[in-house]
Amino acid sequence: MHIKTALSSAEQAVAAATKTRQQHTLVLIAEPSYAKAAKIFFNFATSRLTEAQQALNKLTAETAEYAVKASYAAGRVDELMLILDEAQRGSENTNYCIRHDSNDATADKSPTAGCIAAFSQACTKTAANLNIKLTAAFKKDASTEHGTASKCKLTETVSTAFGRDRGNFDLPGGMLVIASAGDFEGDSFKAYALSKPPVDGLKKERPADEAFPTVAAGPPTTKTGILAILQKGSQPPELETAVKNYYGWDANHNDDAVQTEITKIFGLSEDGTKSTYLDVLEKLGYKQKSDTAADPIKLFEMNEEMLVNATNAATATNLKAKAAAKPCTAAKAPKDAEELCNGKSGDANSCNETAGCNYNSTGEANKKCTLKKEMKAQLEKASQETGGKDGKLLPIDVPNILKKKMAKRKTRM
Incomplete structure (x- = not known):
C-alpha cells in the first residue's frame, strides 16, 4: 500500500469509528431499552478506532525514515548517472568509457581519447560541493586511464570504486543503511542498469509497498452498511469480540453461538433484510433550533456536530425526567399507586426511577x-x-415505608 493511501485509509477509519461511537452513544441515551445493542456496537467501533489510531501513529513515526530513504536513494542514483554521463566516450548514444566489450572497435589507445571526463571529479557541478560529496560517497580515486586491450576504464575496478568491497553505507546515525553496490562484471551499465548492484541495491533498500500496514476500514455509519455486517458469515471479528466481552465469554466461545446471539441482540430477521435495532436508529431524530434546517434530522443523516447536539439534548431530557420523578404514593388505596406506575409506561427511565415501579418492555x-x-x-x-378519623386513608410515602420495614428487620436481627 502506498504511503499516501495508507495515511488516507487510517484517517478515514478514525473518522468513521468516531462517528459510529457518537451514533450509538445517542441511541444508548435516547433509547435505553436498546442499551445492550448500543453498548456492543459502541465497543466494536472503539476497537476499530484503536486499530486505526495505532496504524496512524506507526505511519507517522516511520514516515520520516521512509522519506529519508526515498530522497537519498533518488539523489544517489542521480549522482551516479551524472558520473557516468560525464565519463562516456562520446554522445549519449555511444557506449560508456567505464566498460566496453571486446567487440568495441572504436576504442582508442590514447589515455583519455574519446572520453569527455578525465577524472570522475570533473563532472559538471549542479549543486554546491557536489564533487566533494561524490568523492566522499563513492571513495573514488581521481584518475582514469587506458588499460589492457586498449580499453578506456577507471583506475580501480568498478566494484571497488562503487563500494561493494567497502561495506554498507551507514547514514544518519545508522537510521538508514544503503547496501553496497558495484560489480558490473562484463555487462555495460546502460543495458543492465536495473538488474546490476548499483541500482538494484538502491531499489532493494527503498521502502516496499508491504512496509506500510493495511488499515482496516472503519465501522459502517449507514443502515445498509451496518445491516451487511450483522449477517452470519459477515460479522467482523471485533464485533464478535465485543459480544464475548459483554457477556464475559472466553475467546474460544463457540463462533456459531456468538453469531446467533448477534442476530438476536440486533433483532435481525430470518432473511437478514431487517433489524429492529436499525429501525430504531432510523426513526431517531433531533429537532434543531433553526428556521432553515430540516426538522427533525434523522440519525443517519446527522453529521458529527449534530450527533453531539442531539446527544446533549437527549441527556438534558433524561435529567429533567429524573428530577420530575416522584416517590410512588397511594392517596386512598394501592390502586392509586398502580395507576401512577401505569402512567409512566411510555418512559422506561422514568418508570424505573420511580420508587415501587418496575418497567416490563413485553407488557401491554x-x-x-x-x-x-x-x-x-x-x-x-x-x-x-x-386510617384517619374521618375514615379516609392518609397519603403513603413508599420510600419511608421501606425504610421503616428495613429498620424493623435490623432490630429483630
Missing part, C-alpha cells in the same frame, strides 16, 4: 410500567394501619 402498551408485587403488599398492609 399502557401497562409496561407496573407496581412491584412486594410494594403492593406493603401498601395494602399500610393502608390498613393508617
Whole structure:
C-alpha cells in the first residue's frame, strides 16, 4: 500500500469509528431499552478506532525514515548517472568509457581519447560541493586511464570504486543503511542498469509497498452498511469480540453461538433484510433550533456536530425526567399507586426511577410500567394501619415505608 493511501485509509477509519461511537452513544441515551445493542456496537467501533489510531501513529513515526530513504536513494542514483554521463566516450548514444566489450572497435589507445571526463571529479557541478560529496560517497580515486586491450576504464575496478568491497553505507546515525553496490562484471551499465548492484541495491533498500500496514476500514455509519455486517458469515471479528466481552465469554466461545446471539441482540430477521435495532436508529431524530434546517434530522443523516447536539439534548431530557420523578404514593388505596406506575409506561427511565415501579418492555402498551408485587403488599398492609378519623386513608410515602420495614428487620436481627 502506498504511503499516501495508507495515511488516507487510517484517517478515514478514525473518522468513521468516531462517528459510529457518537451514533450509538445517542441511541444508548435516547433509547435505553436498546442499551445492550448500543453498548456492543459502541465497543466494536472503539476497537476499530484503536486499530486505526495505532496504524496512524506507526505511519507517522516511520514516515520520516521512509522519506529519508526515498530522497537519498533518488539523489544517489542521480549522482551516479551524472558520473557516468560525464565519463562516456562520446554522445549519449555511444557506449560508456567505464566498460566496453571486446567487440568495441572504436576504442582508442590514447589515455583519455574519446572520453569527455578525465577524472570522475570533473563532472559538471549542479549543486554546491557536489564533487566533494561524490568523492566522499563513492571513495573514488581521481584518475582514469587506458588499460589492457586498449580499453578506456577507471583506475580501480568498478566494484571497488562503487563500494561493494567497502561495506554498507551507514547514514544518519545508522537510521538508514544503503547496501553496497558495484560489480558490473562484463555487462555495460546502460543495458543492465536495473538488474546490476548499483541500482538494484538502491531499489532493494527503498521502502516496499508491504512496509506500510493495511488499515482496516472503519465501522459502517449507514443502515445498509451496518445491516451487511450483522449477517452470519459477515460479522467482523471485533464485533464478535465485543459480544464475548459483554457477556464475559472466553475467546474460544463457540463462533456459531456468538453469531446467533448477534442476530438476536440486533433483532435481525430470518432473511437478514431487517433489524429492529436499525429501525430504531432510523426513526431517531433531533429537532434543531433553526428556521432553515430540516426538522427533525434523522440519525443517519446527522453529521458529527449534530450527533453531539442531539446527544446533549437527549441527556438534558433524561435529567429533567429524573428530577420530575416522584416517590410512588397511594392517596386512598394501592390502586392509586398502580395507576401512577401505569402512567409512566411510555418512559422506561422514568418508570424505573420511580420508587415501587418496575418497567416490563413485553407488557401491554399502557401497562409496561407496573407496581412491584412486594410494594403492593406493603401498601395494602399500610393502608390498613393508617386510617384517619374521618375514615379516609392518609397519603403513603413508599420510600419511608421501606425504610421503616428495613429498620424493623435490623432490630429483630
